[in-house]
Amino acid sequence: MKKSQIITKSNKVIIKDFWNDFASKYLLEIVIAFFLLILVAATASVYPYLIQLVFDGLLDNQNNNWIVLPFIIAVIAIIRGIAMFFQIRQVSKISLSISVDIQKKLSKHLINSDLITLNKFSSGNHVSRIMNDVILIRDGFERSINNLIRDTLTIIALMSYLIWLDWLLSILVFIIYPIALKPIFKIGKKQNTVATALQEQMETVTSTLTEMLQGIRMVKSYNLEKIEIKRSENVLNELFKRMYNLVIGRAKVLPILEILGGVAAACVIGLASYRVAIGELSPGSVVGYVTALLMIAQPARALGTFNTVLQEALSALDRIYIQIGILPKINSLTSAPNLNLNKNKPPSIIFKNINFSYNQKSKVLDDINFSIEGGTNVALVGQSGAGKSSIINLISRFYDPSSGKILINNQEITKVDIVSLRNSISLVSQDTIIYNKSFLENIKFGKLEATEKEIIKAAKNADIHNFISASSLGYETIVGEGGNNLSGGQKQRISIARAILKDAPILLLDEATSSLDAETENQISKTLSNVAKNKTTITVTHKLSNVVYADQIILFSKGKLVDIGKHEDLIKKSSLYKKLYQTSSKN
DSSP states (O other): OOOGGGGOOHHOOOOHHIIIIGGGHHHHHHHHHHHHHHHHHHHHHHHHHHHHHHHHHOOOOTTHHHHHHHHHHHHHHHHHHHHHHHHHHHHHHHHHHHHHHHHHHEEEEEEEEOOHHHHHSHHHHHIIIIIIIHHHHHHHHHHOOOOOOIIHHHHHHHHHHHHOOOOOHHHHHHHGGGGGHHHHHHHHHHHHHHHHHHHHHHHHHHHHHHHHHHHHHHHHHHHHHHHHHHHHHHHHHHHHHHHHHHHHHHHHHHHHHHHHHHHHHHHHHHHHHHHHHHTTTHHHHHHHHHHHHHHHHHHHHHHHHHHHHHHHHHHHHHHHHHHTOOSSSOOOOOOOEEEOOOTTOOOEEEEEEEEESSSSOOOOOOEEEEEEEETEEEEEEESSSSOOOOOOOOTTSSSSSSSSEEETTTGGGGOOOOHHHHHEEEEEEESSSOOOBBHHHHHHHOOTOOOOOHHHHHHHHOHHHHHHHSSSTTOOOOOGGGGGGSSSHHHHHHHHHHHHHOOSEEEEEEEETSSSOOOHHHHHHHHHHHHHHTTTEEEEOOGGGTTTOOSEEEETTTTTEEEEOOHHHHHHOOOHHHHHHHHHHOO
């Protein structure tokens, strides 16, 4: 998602939205963390004063504080250590909880997003949002509490001690340290842009590696290993450059603070030494002062680098809000009625003046009109890209038409509850999705409340039961990622078993046997014929030999409906259909 394509929020608005949407629910936990932060900061400011007393006691033979003070220092250290443990644990718990909340919300949003929105960006883009961007946000939140609050409180406590001890020396510190703020904030602002570019490249890397691994069979079969290695090296080299730019920005901050801290310490020691010489300060005061000054250096360095981390987190958070801000357009109207179907009578389907395009530039479907009687088997045929699969997508409301109406039992599908619509449809496509779960769980997706008996019956009807039973753990056998332990026919039969289990009145078959060998195709075609009984069935296929017995065949060409009829009629009157049939028969 390129910066030029989006409208970003101001940092102030992002922080406000983040608090309202995610952080405010953990207010009590944040308050507890805040009190722990105060305790950590307060105990830090006690050290210099105790050290001052120790050295003054050593120089004063009449003072026995040096005997008691080491014990007090040890107790303070124990209290500080315990408080720091609970503070770190508390902050980590809050940040992890918030990051998981963000991931849940983003995952939910992506699942509910329109297909047309999801397909605009690669899967790497979406994964990068959920993983990489959230890690940056978590890091930024933790640093905001640990650095912005704890370190600021520590600096305030130590500076208060310095002013109390000697205001004249403190003026030097107040003059020198603010000098560092301007270049540090300038670097931080630049880091925002660099961080955005880095995350965009991270998306490219994730997408490239995902494509490479998903298509590894094709890569090896065409001997494309060298090309893919080169492609992966190129995106990783670019990732290195952008990460290096980010590191360089961070690296500039510490030297600036180190130089200014050293200059401040040198000036303080020089002036303090002079004032000790003339009797205005005790040596113990100088040691305490320098100790406090050195203790300020660490939280000051943390605050210096914090701005760059914050800018990276805000950039990531902005990108997530942009993603979440893209609302789905395909949903149900408020209080939309359920699709009303007669359980004993398969529904009719009507397309009225349907126009559709994916990108608003070229029409995929142009003024489509047809009607399908309930309980009939209709085939959609035509060349690749003719618009057949788009018909399937529109019936399922994966997309909505640009204009026109789709009616099921005379009910416009955009005006009925989308859940009830999709519950009325079973889809078997060439892209069979198999999860890395058991056979039982994979089939159960067709009907989540199904009993094991119902699942086994569906598997038997899909002719996959015997294979499952012969597997090592039967129905509990894990099928592997993407079903990589199964053949194409076995995957398709699991998909058919889902459709059987769902038992919806409308059955959509989108190139369901296109990737199978002839024998498996014939077997599955017979199975599908049995599944289609007493249902309104729409079949999309390139293999016209599979649809010669269809009740109606609808012929498409370049997004237009060019003819309708039975096989025998179309062979006689349509030269395009005859050509497609002859080509299909040869294959």
